[in-house]
Amino acid sequence: MALIVQKYGGTSVDGIEKMRHVAKQVASARHNGDDVVVVLSAMGKETDRLINLATTATPDPSQRELDMLISTGEQVSVSLLAMVLNGQGIKARSFTGGQIGIITDGTHTNARIQRISTERLRESLSRGTVPVVAGFQGMGPESEITTLGRGGSDTTAVALAAALGADICDIYTDVDGIYTTDPGIVPEAKKRLRVSYEEMLEMASLGARVLQSRAVAFAMKYRVPVRVRSSFNTSDEGTWVVCEDLAMEREIISGVTYDKHQARITLVGVPDKPGVASKIFNAVAKEDITVDMIIQNIGRDKATDISFTLPRADAGRAKQAIDRLASETAMGDILLTKDIAKVSIVGIGMRSHSGVAAKMFASLAAEGINIIMISTSEIKISCVIDERYTELAVRVLHKAFGLGKTRKRLKTDKKAHHAPR
Numbered sequence: 001m002a003l004i005v006q007k008y009g010g011t012s013v014d015g016i017e018k019m020r021h022v023a024k025q026v027a028s029a030r031h032n033g034d035d036v037v038v039v040l041s042a043m044g045k046e047t048d049r050l051i052n053l054a055t056t057a058t059p060d061p062s063q064r065e066l067d068m069l070i071s072t073g074e075q076v077s078v079s080l081l082a083m084v085l086n087g088q089g090i091k092a093r094s095f096t097g098g099q100i101g102i103i104t105d106g107t108h109t110n111a112r113i114q115r116i117s118t119e120r121l122r123e124s125l126s127r128g129t130v131p132v133v134a135g136f137q138g139m140g141p142e143s144e145i146t147t148l149g150r151g152g153s154d155t156t157a158v159a160l161a162a163a164l165g166a167d168i169c170d171i172y173t174d175v176d177g178i179y180t181t182d183p184g185i186v187p188e189a190k191k192r193l194r195v196s197y198e199e200m201l202e203m204a205s206l207g208a209r210v211l212q213s214r215a216v217a218f219a220m221k222y223r224v225p226v227r228v229r230s231s232f233n234t235s236d237e238g239t240w241v242v243c244e245d246l247a248m249e250r251e252i253i254s255g256v257t258y259d260k261h262q263a264r265i266t267l268v269g270v271p272d273k274p275g276v277a278s279k280i281f282n283a284v285a286k287e288d289i290t291v292d293m294i295i296q297n298i299g300r301d302k303a304t305d306i307s308f309t310l311p312r313a314d315a316g317r318a319k320q321a322i323d324r325l326a327s328e329t330a331m332g333d334i335l336l337t338k339d340i341a342k343v344s345i346v347g348i349g350m351r352s353h354s355g356v357a358a359k360m361f362a363s364l365a366a367e368g369i370n371i372i373m374i375s376t377s378e379i380k381i382s383c384v385i386d387e388r389y390t391e392l393a394v395r396v397l398h399k400a401f402g403l404g405k406t407r408k409r410l411k412t413d414k415k416a417h418h419a420p421r
């Protein structure tokens with residue numbers, strides 16, 4: 001008998017018919033003798049609809065009231081699913097995040113889970129009742145309702161799986177797993193059987209929108225085996241997100257990702273002296289904006305250029321903050337470019353292989369794609385390019401690293417991969 005957390009995304013619960021299908025899956029797990037905890041997202045695009053309503057009410061709604069509003073989406077789906085389950089003779093009970101003790105900090109619309117008390121869930125399970133938990137929400141200080149950021153139901157599911165010591169956290173979604181890249185751009189993209197937490201974490205923060213990156217970080221920290229699979233095709237095993245020893249498929253690169261939600265700000269002719277960069281990035285940080293890549297040129301004539309990338313949605317606010325700064329300190333020209341994209345390759349095989357970056361740059365160059373900025377980590381290389389060439393770059397890199405149908409495999413590198421002898 002296993003304990004399984006099943007999370008269903010918005011498309012999987014979009015209407016009572018789809019909920020009946022979910023109920024069937026819950027029933028089949030129960031018949032296998034497994035204990036199930038269900039976590040749901042709001043139905044379909046309900047969260048978007050609620051956010052739109054809020055901004056129609058007032059252009060800049062209070063974050064507290066926004067949480068009060070958008071947390072209702074999940075309450076609708078969990079209560080309805082509990083009714084559907086009950087109607088089919090399966091004992092089930094819906095719960096809000098607060099009711100089952102998901103305690104968060106007080107950051108409205110982007111709260112972090114601080115602790116979870118599993119008492120109420122365990123009690124429900126011991127009585128043979130399936131808990132159906134509202135994802136995406138928690139309770140902050142002074143019993144305020146909080147939400148966990150867009151896509152946060154994933155995090156609820158993984159956090160519950162960790163807290164309960166569940167055997168599996170199944171994420172049911174509208175895709176049947178993690179692919180080597182977006183199959184919409186590269187039809188030859190292949191579904192991966194396994195991906196390591198680290199790779200998934202990079203992919204999630206690099207624009208692959210299958211799992212919320214905080215959910216992956218949670219899974220990695222608590223070693224929760226996560227499986228991403230389609231709720232419509234359950235005969236397919238999907239993709240396992242697991243620790244590295246289990247994830248090895250011996251490719252150098254495991255995926256190509258892209259992110260078009262990027263912008264770049266360049267400060268031309270910034271004074272080249274101590275404290276200037278700190279002033280700039282302080283001003284940006286104060287706006288709660290996360291900067292991604294930063295490049296500073298070699299100074300000349302006591303001036304230098306600084307470029308950085310950031311989410312496109314925050315670019316206007318960041319520029320305003322720096323404009324304000326420029327009224328006190330000379331900052332040179334401030335340029336904002338929105339038509340850029342970030343294309344990245346990810347893979348733990350990179351650690352034991354040289355020449356990966358060179359190959360990436362050469363492949364882009366062969367297509368005449370100019371690289372504007374570069375950043376690397378141990379297991380990823382990202383290039384900022386002109387947004388127009390995003391799809392081309394993805395196709396070229398996917399092919400160059402042999403990720404399609406005829407895929408290249410690493411020669412077994414025993415030392416690096418601890419291969420059994």
Ligand code: ASP
Nearest residue numbers: 041047136150151152153
């Ligand atoms: N309903 C929330 C959203 O749309 C949370 C989720 O779906 O995970 O972002």
Ligand code: MG
Nearest residue numbers: 009010041151
């Ligand atoms: Mg989602």
